Amino acid sequence: MMSLDLLPDYIDKINHQFEAEQDIQALVTEIHEQVSDDQIAILLESFPLKLRLTLWQALSDEAQQNIFIVMKHESRELLLSTLEDEQCLPLLTKLDAVHLLELSESLNDRFIDYAVSNMNAKQRSLYKKSCDYALDEVGHWQNFTEIQLPQRLKLSAVKKVCSKKLPSFTEVIYIVDDNGVLIGEIPVNAIFKAESDQEYRDSIDTDVEYLLSNEDIADASEKLIDLDRSALPIIDENRCLTGRLDLPTAYRYKEQTLEAQLNQSGGLVEEEDLFGNVWQSSKNRAVWLGINLVTAFLASWFIGLFEATIQQVVALAVLMPVVASMGGISGSQTITLIIRGLALGQINDSNKKSIIAKELKVGAINGVLWAIVIGAITFIWFDNPLLSLTIFISILGNIVIASLSGVWVPWILNKFNIDPALSGSVVLTTVTDIFGFIVFLGLGSLLLL
Known part of the structure; x- marks a missing residue:
């Protein structure tokens, strides 16, 4: 079986032959002989639709049926919406109950009915049996290969x-x-x-x-x-x-759950295709860009409260991005760890205090280290010890708060049945930005005016 590390080589070869208008049938045959169906699915998803269809047509009927099963949902939907019905229906003729259940999310009722009609009586009965259960119940996911x-x-x-x-x-x-x-x-x-x-x-x-x-x-x-x-x-x-x-x-x-959470944390739909529909991709991402815009205006409003201070001490405006950036990065590191732990079931009430204590120590160590570094750079840059002290305290406080927020934000969201991967990063950024700006600009007002 070919390593995924070699996929870039095949992508380059395919693009080169396609641009040179050379026949790619021999290359596709070679790939099919050396690459698993899962890897071919990944390979296909690496190309725009026009070239992807050319590669698809070069595959044998059996290969198409096998690869169709392991494709991502959106990639499968994209393929079905592009092919003619007479090209789609053969892909559904050899599905068993388990495979049809896995594919049903990306098939319309007409295709599902066709697939069911081509099953033998036993597989048809098993499929209907599994459909009696909700998607989050074990019965929906069971297979029937037990002896x-x-x-x-x-x-x-x-x-x-x-x-x-x-x-x-x-x-x-x-x-x-x-x-x-x-x-x-x-x-x-x-x-x-x-x-x-x-x-x-x-x-x-x-x-x-x-x-x-x-x-x-x-x-x-x-x-x-x-x-x-x-x-x-x-x-x-x-x-x-x-x-x-x-x-x-x-x-x-x-794996599907973790991948969905990873995609959602960036405002993407589950399993978004690299070359999916432009308007659909834009729509999917626009929602979270809008939410992020609201939180950004909220942070800006807090900055506006210190407008007079910023006008008198311009250096504060120069250094504000440093405070926000350090808090954001620190919080992102923690929240990624916590979301993964929640998804894997590694975090519960019994070990929550230990995790908070550990992250508090990590935040304190990194906070002191980078507060010293940034304070020293600020002193060299502006030759102002009070400004250096202001940013020292702000960096230390924001990194510590960011580390704690990285634990508490996903934990609280999870308790309210809100997916932390979907909204955690937006909430965390708002918390660290507002806290960092208030401390930094507040101390600046006290110490520099």
Whole structure:
């Protein structure tokens, strides 16, 4: 499998051949032989639509079907909106229930109905079963590759089943009664070690870790990862086995959540395509630019309160960006760490005080260090010890407050069910700017006038 580090080389080769109007079929074939479907999806998303479609048409039908599944939502929507129906429909003919569930967000009802109509009866039933659950429930994310065997089955028959190729991430076989109620599980290796029916039944563990089908998917994913299991069974309210949540699905959900938070922290929609629709991209970002503008005017209003001071001591106006910048950078470093910790479930009430104490110490150390450096530079520049003292105290105070705000802002937003990745940076910038300007200009009024 090719490393992602080599993708830039292929991007250069494709652009060169396209600009030279050379046939790229041979190059696309070479790429397909060496690159995974996931990486080809990333490669395609690196080109404007015209060239992307040329590359897409050069891929085989099978490759198109596989790559279509692993594309980002917006990239898939962009492709579907550009291709003719007769080119889109073949992409939907071999989808199973799990894949269609993953793709349903970027498919309209007409395409979903077509995909469902091309499923076999079993996959159609499984898809409808998963659709009964909300997007944030485990049942919506379950897969149906678990091996379940009736309790009454004899050891010889069980061994025969297990001797066949088992689904990936199968450590245990689930044992159910005639009504499909989960009774227990038995490790696959214990089945082959057993020499009698009684030894086999004695090896069945009835104390099974399981997930409820209506359980929150985020909590369930954390539970699975923490237990260091490859999969956990999912049961309904009647304890009937409905499917399982496997480790790749749990990690994929976490990765999607973290990527969404990263995009939202910059005011982007989830999985925005590099060459997505210009007007849609502008609309998505304009909202947060507007919010940022409001907070900027708020900070400017506070500065205006010290207009007389600034007019008399011009040096304060020169140095104001330094105060704001140092506070903003310090806060951004902390808030990035805290948002990641919240997303991974590493932060709760029990360790909150320890985190605050640690960030307070970090802020104090960096605050003293850079306050000394900036104070010394200010003294050399303006030859004014009171001005140096003013900026020393302001830098120290703003970095400490920024470090604390970097913890408290996302924590408070999270408590109110507001995504800290979406709004945390805007709130943090407002807090550090206003505090920094008030301290800096307030001290300037006291010490320099």
